Amino acid sequence: MNQSVSRELFGDKRLGFYIYLGVEAVMFATLFATYIIFTPPSKGVTPTEAFDLRSVIMASVFLLPSSATLLIAEKGLKDGSRVKVWIGLITTFVLGAVFLGLEVHEFYKYAVHEGYTISMNNFMASFYTLVGLHASHVAFGLCWMVLLMLQLKRNLPSALFNEKQKIFNYYWHFVDFIWVMIIIFVYSPYVF
Amino acid sequence: MNLPSIGQIPSDVVAAWIFTIIVGIVLLVWLTKLKKWPVVFEYMRTTHHRKIGTMYILFAIIFFFRAGMDAMLIRTQLAVPKNDFWVFQGDKYNEVFTTHGTIMIFFVAMPLLIGLMNVAVPLQIGANDLAFPYLNAISFWFFLAGGLIFNMSFFMNSAPNAGWTAYAPLSTDTYTPGPNINYYILGLQVSGLGTIFTAINMIVTVIRLRAPGLKLSKMPLFPWSTLVTSSLILVAFPVLTIALVLLMFDRFYGTSFFTGEIGSPVYWQHLFWIFGHPEVYILILPAFGVFSDVISNFSRKKVYGYTSMVIALALIGLLGFMVWAHHMFTVGMGPLANSVFAITTMLIAIPTGVKVFNWLFTMRGGVIRMKTPMLFALGFIPTFVMGGVTGVMLAVAAADYQYHDSYFVVAHFHYTMVGGTILGAFAGIYYWYPKMTGKVLDDKLGRWHFWLFLIGFHLTFLPQHFAGLNGMPRRVYTYTWADNVFIFNAISTVGAYLMGISMLFVIWNLYKTHRYGKKADGDPWDGRTLDWSVASPAPEHPFNPMPKVKRMDEFWYRKVNNKGLEYADDPRPSPISVETYQPIILAGVMIALSIAFIYLWVWLQVILGAGVLSFLVIRSLTDERRQAYREEERS
Numbered sequence: 001m002n003q004s005v006s007r008e009l010f011g012d013k014r015l016g017f018y019i020y021l022g023v024e025a026v027m028f029a030t031l032f033a034t035y036i037i038f039t040p041p042s043k044g045v046t047p048t049e050a051f052d053l054r055s056v057i058m059a060s061v062f063l064l065p066s067s068a069t070l071l072i073a074e075k076g077l078k079d080g081s082r083v084k085v086w087i088g089l090i091t092t093f094v095l096g097a098v099f100l101g102l103e104v105h106e107f108y109k110y111a112v113h114e115g116y117t118i119s120m121n122n123f124m125a126s127f128y129t130l131v132g133l134h135a136s137h138v139a140f141g142l143c144w145m146v147l148l149m150l151q152l153k154r155n156l157p158s159a160l161f162n163e164k165q166k167i168f169n170y171y172w173h174f175v176d177f178i179w180v181m182i183i184i185f186v187y188s189p190y191v192f
Numbered sequence: 193m194n195l196p197s198i199g200q201i202p203s204d205v206v207a208a209w210i211f212t213i214i215v216g217i218v219l220l221v222w223l224t225k226l227k228k229w230p231v232v233f234e235y236m237r238t239t240h241h242r243k244i245g246t247m248y249i250l251f252a253i254i255f256f257f258r259a260g261m262d263a264m265l266i267r268t269q270l271a272v273p274k275n276d277f278w279v280f281q282g283d284k285y286n287e288v289f290t291t292h293g294t295i296m297i298f299f300v301a302m303p304l305l306i307g308l309m310n311v312a313v314p315l316q317i318g319a320n321d322l323a324f325p326y327l328n329a330i331s332f333w334f335f336l337a338g339g340l341i342f343n344m345s346f347f348m349n350s351a352p353n354a355g356w357t358a359y360a361p362l363s364t365d366t367y368t369p370g371p372n373i374n375y376y377i378l379g380l381q382v383s384g385l386g387t388i389f390t391a392i393n394m395i396v397t398v399i400r401l402r403a404p405g406l407k408l409s410k411m412p413l414f415p416w417s418t419l420v421t422s423s424l425i426l427v428a429f430p431v432l433t434i435a436l437v438l439l440m441f442d443r444f445y446g447t448s449f450f451t452g453e454i455g456s457p458v459y460w461q462h463l464f465w466i467f468g469h470p471e472v473y474i475l476i477l478p479a480f481g482v483f484s485d486v487i488s489n490f491s492r493k494k495v496y497g498y499t500s501m502v503i504a505l506a507l508i509g510l511l512g513f514m515v516w517a518h519h520m521f522t523v524g525m526g527p528l529a530n531s532v533f534a535i536t537t538m539l540i541a542i543p544t545g546v547k548v549f550n551w552l553f554t555m556r557g558g559v560i561r562m563k564t565p566m567l568f569a570l571g572f573i574p575t576f577v578m579g580g581v582t583g584v585m586l587a588v589a590a591a592d593y594q595y596h597d598s599y600f601v602v603a604h605f606h607y608t609m610v611g612g613t614i615l616g617a618f619a620g621i622y623y624w625y626p627k628m629t630g631k632v633l634d635d636k637l638g639r640w641h642f643w644l645f646l647i648g649f650h651l652t653f654l655p656q657h658f659a660g661l662n663g664m665p666r667r668v669y670t671y672t673w674a675d676n677v678f679i680f681n682a683i684s685t686v687g688a689y690l691m692g693i694s695m696l697f698v699i700w701n702l703y704k705t706h707r708y709g710k711k712a713d714g715d716p717w718d719g720r721t722l723d724w725s726v727a728s729p730a731p732e733h734p735f736n737p738m739p740k741v742k743r744m745d746e747f748w749y750r751k752v753n754n755k756g757l758e759y760a761d762d763p764r765p766s767p768i769s770v771e772t773y774q775p776i777i778l779a780g781v782m783i784a785l786s787i788a789f790i791y792l793w794v795w796l797q798v799i800l801g802a803g804v805l806s807f808l809v810i811r812s813l814t815d816e817r818r819q820a821y822r823e824e825e826r827s
Contacts, residue, residue: 005765005824008400009817012323012767016396019426023388026430030463034438034449042454119446122454129441143805147812157821164812 006159010166017167021174028178031133032185035126040190044121047190050110056187059102060179063138066095067176070169077162085152085165092172093145096138103135127186134182137175144168202279205349212347237771239325242730244332245310246628249621251336252303253698255295258343260692262292267652267688270681273673285669286353287372291346293356294376297471298383299339301609304617305478306335306390309418311624311730313394315723316412316485318403318741320733320766323396326775326816331386331393333779338383341786345375352376355667357468358439360450360460365443371790373443377436378786384429384436391425394418401767403722404760406741412721413495416502417481420509421474427513428470435463444792458523465516473512475609477505479616480547483569486619487551489719490566491558494745497550504543504550511540521592530589537587544580548573563717564638568619571646572611579607582657597667600660606653618645625705626712630729634709637701644694651687655680720748725757738763770816778807 040046073088075081107128110116118128148168151161193203223229235243265288269277280288314322322328345351350372354363363373398419402411439460441447448455488495495501517525517533551573560566582604586592595601618641625633659680664671671677715724725747726734737759743749750757781803788796 006817006821008764009767009820012396012400015400016324016327016392019392019395023392023426023430026427027434030431030434034434034459037456037459038449038454044454117446118441119448122447122449125441125447125449129438129447147809151812156818157825159824160815160818160821163817 006157006163010159010163013163013167014170017170021170024174028130028133028181031126031130032181035123035130035186038122038126041121041123045114045116045124047123047127050114050116050124050127051187051191053191055102055106055109056183056191059099059106060183062095062102063099063176063179066092066099067173069095070172073165074169077165080158082152086149089145089149089152093142096142096145096172100135100138100142103131103138107132107135131182131186134175134178137178141168141172141175144171201349202284204279204284205347209347236776237773239321239329239769239771239775240732241310241314241322241325241328242628244328245307245312248303248307248310248332248335249628251339252300252307252617255299255303255339255343257695259292259295259300260695262288262295263688264692266292267685269669270671271685272682273671273675273678275670281669283353286355286667287346287351289667290352290355290376291342294342294352294380295339296609297356297475298380299335299342301475301613301617302383302387303335303339304621305421305475305613306331306387308482308617308620308624309390309394309414309478311628312620312723313415313418314397314401315627315726315730315734316721317398317401317406317415318722318735318739319397319401320735321769322393323401323767324393325767325769326772326811327389328393329772329775330778331390333775334386334389334782335383337779337782337786338379338381338386341382341783341790342375342379344787345372345379348375350375357464358460359464360439360442360457361452361455363439363460364448364451366451373439374790377440377443378789381433381436382782382786384432387425388429388433391422391429394422395426398422401764403735403739403741404763406722406746409499410741410744410746412744413484413498413501413505414478414481417477417484417505420505421477424470424474424477424509424512428467428474431463432467432471435460435467438463440789444789458520461520461523462516465519466513469516469519470512472605472608473508475613476616477508479572479613479620480505482616482620482623483551483572484547484554485721486565486569486623487554489623489717490561490563490569491555492561492718493554493558494720495550496553496556497546498744500546501550504546507543508540511536511543515540518587518589518592521589522596534587534589538584541580541584548577563622564633564635564642565619565623565717567639567642568615568622571642572615572619575607575611575615575646575649579604579611582607595660597665598660599656599664599666602666603653603656603660606649606656610649610653615646618642623717624723626716626728627723627730629706630711631705631709632712632716633705634701637697637704641694641697641701644697645691648687648690648692648694651690652684653687655683655687659684720745722747732769733766735763765820768816768820772814774807774810774814778804781807 040048069088069091071088073085073092076084076086076088110124111118116124118125145168148165151164156164193201193206195201195206223232235247238244265278265280266285269275269280269285271277310322310328314320342352348371350370352358352372352375354368354373354376358373358376361367398411398415438447438449442449442451442455450457450460484495484501514536515533517529518537521530521533551569582600586595586601586604622633622638625631659677662675662677662680664675664677664680671681712728714727716728717724722739722741723730725739739746739757740760747757781800785797785800785804788800
């Protein structure tokens with residue numbers, strides 16, 4: 001069986017998507033720079049007052065393992081086991097969804113309960129834009145996973161489904177990587 | 193002008209509405225009469241690189257006339273001291289120079305070059321299409337959507353008015369309330385997205401779709417410049433995206449990144465120029481690539497110093513990221529930062545000089561044919577060198593305190609952008625016109641265009657150096673007799689009209705060529721690169737069978753030795769092209785979404801945002817690879 005069509009076209013797509021992730025990385029880097037420049041702020045709430053260690057750890061406990069559970073789905077592709085693909089996707093989805101819920105809760109707590117609004121100072125403003133962009137990436141990833149599960153039920157050519165899932169995997173690992181960067185640059189200087 | 197039930201509207205806006213409606217009706221009637229609608233629909237759903245490239249160039253030229261009108265209005269207002277021409281004083285003048293600059297950079301220069309890349313790059317490297325044909329259509333329609341959004345502002349009497357750099361705090365809602373700057377933000381955002389996708393497409397195409405044996409080290413220089421330019425886009429444009437997002441937050445959602453007690457206007461300048469300076473190299477490098485190919489072709493010689501040409505491209509690209517702050521010498525960064533950026537800026541003159549000498553040596557001893565593309569290349573060399581020399585002058589930070597924001601700067605960047613990018617785009621259009629349409633543009637009218645444009649150009653911009661040195665600041669709508677700059681401005685205005693007249697020859701040429709021109713064969717210029725080995729206009733999937741390449745300019749040497757191209761046995765599969773209306777509809781939804789943002793209609797933003805996302809779902813479910821992979825599975 002000649003696999004050259006799917007192999008080469010997937011190679012194109014993978015390179016293209018890697019480059020796209022590079023573009024995203026530049027966007028996030030610009031937001032990180034903005035955060036670092038404006039933090040700590042000269043007036044209004046400081047990060048030490050706003051952040052609490054517990055919610056960061058809680059969120060990380062859910063998001064970081066989701067990269068690992070996604071590996072189960074990747075393994076499933078390799079072994080040709082649809083069950084593993086399903087297990088991997090569903091656990092990843094659940095972990096991602098809980099993370100998103102915690103993020104929304106954190107934002108809600110800051111903005112409504114504590115009154116740290118986006119216009120309070122540039123620390124809060126850059127925090128909301130940076131972490132908000134990441135959270136919207138997670139939300140986008142969740143929708144993507146639903147679509148992927150739909151495609152899994154649709155009985156596509158296996159090469160095509162593999163391709164779609166692999167591209168998603170790169171995306172999800174990237175989103176996780178950005179979260180690690182957020183822990184390092186946004187939270188860790190102020191919560192420990 | 194006081195219109196019933198609308199209110200006070202400036203008469204130029206009314207004139208533009210009337211003009212556009214008349215032209216629109218004429219166009220509709222003409223298309224119907226000539227029965228051209230099937231062609232229009234064909235282009236609306238195409239994903240073929242040549243057709244998309246042609247559309248890029250077509251709309252870029254339309255925008256060129258639009259922004260050229262702005263230039264004419266500017267020059268008319270400045271023709272004599274204390275002038276009071278039509279409505280173009282004060283804030284109206286601010287709008288005119290803002291739209292002139294923004295359109296010329298983002299909706300003329302960029303699409304002209306991207307259009308040429310679309311047409312020529314796949315053909316030059318033996319690729320049957322760009323790597324992602326569907327994405328390419330998205331790129332084009334996003335560019336057009338961005339251009340339409342931006343231009344809509346003028347018809348709504350709220351054209352952006354903070355300069356093409358949109359410096360904060362002027363561009364924040366404190367100083368420019370109203371939707372004007374919102375149009376700028378959304379227009380650039382949408383078209384910028386298209387540009388990023390194009391860059392990805394170009395890089396993957398050049399890296400992965402070259403003909404068998406065509407190593408990077410044997411690739412023509414235009415694809416090389418495309419590769420370097422696309423890499424610059426990947427780093428520069430995302431920074432602009434984020435800068436615009438932050439500005440949007442300042443304007444819409446109450447943050448103050450760039451203004452007020454806690455914000456930093458200088459941070460906007462940094463972000464803008466971290467994008468903006470690479471941007472000018474993004475604009476000039478493809479022009480360099482065009483000139484390298486054109487000069488080599490019309491001198492019947494291979495490019496002199498090929499390796500140094502490639503290294504110079506890469507070096508200019510690299511240094512392009514280390515010079516952004518030379519736009520900010522006077523904001524008070526301190527002597528150390530100023531010195532560093534002054535030196536990196538001067539360094540760029542070295543690789544650029546290498547290229548200039550290599551072009552000259554390419555011509556030396558060659559058999560030179562003075563066709564229109566070659567004329568533009570020859571006009572470019574001295575013009576661009578002058579722009580480069582004033583660039584080195586401006587790089588001297590201490591002296592820049594005198595030149596900054598004066599007409600000297602205006603003259604400098606027009607010498608590089610018009611003298612480099614626009615002349616390059618013209619050379620490329622005349623050169624590849626047969627590949628786009630199957631006809632060669634008339635050479636005699638091309639000469640008229642060239643000479644009038646070049647003379648008009650120098651008449652316009654050479655005196656502006658002296659106006660600037662005499663102290664005339666940029667972006668002012670008038671000056672007095674005592675300022676001693678009348679004579680420079682008067683000559684400048686005459687030159688601008690000459691450039692305007694030269695563009696009428698382009699229209700005449702298009703008409704004449706398509707009415708009376710003969711069909712061109714595949715190789716009208718006796719070319720050297722693979723693009724001339726296929727028919728004119730380039731058919732879809734032209735490289736079948738796929739040529740095998742052993743050296744640079746393989747096509748030329750085979751031709752000289754009276755041999756045909758050799759063909760490869762088992763080439764890699766080509767990208768799958770489709771015909772679909774999805775990209776154009778998506779672009780339409782993007783326009784609507786942008787308007788919802790511009791006028792802050794939140795409920796519409798939500799609905800249309802969901803609409804845009806649903807296109808991703810549709811795209812995933814109607815993937816054209818499904819069929820191909822199914823066949824592969826069966827085989």
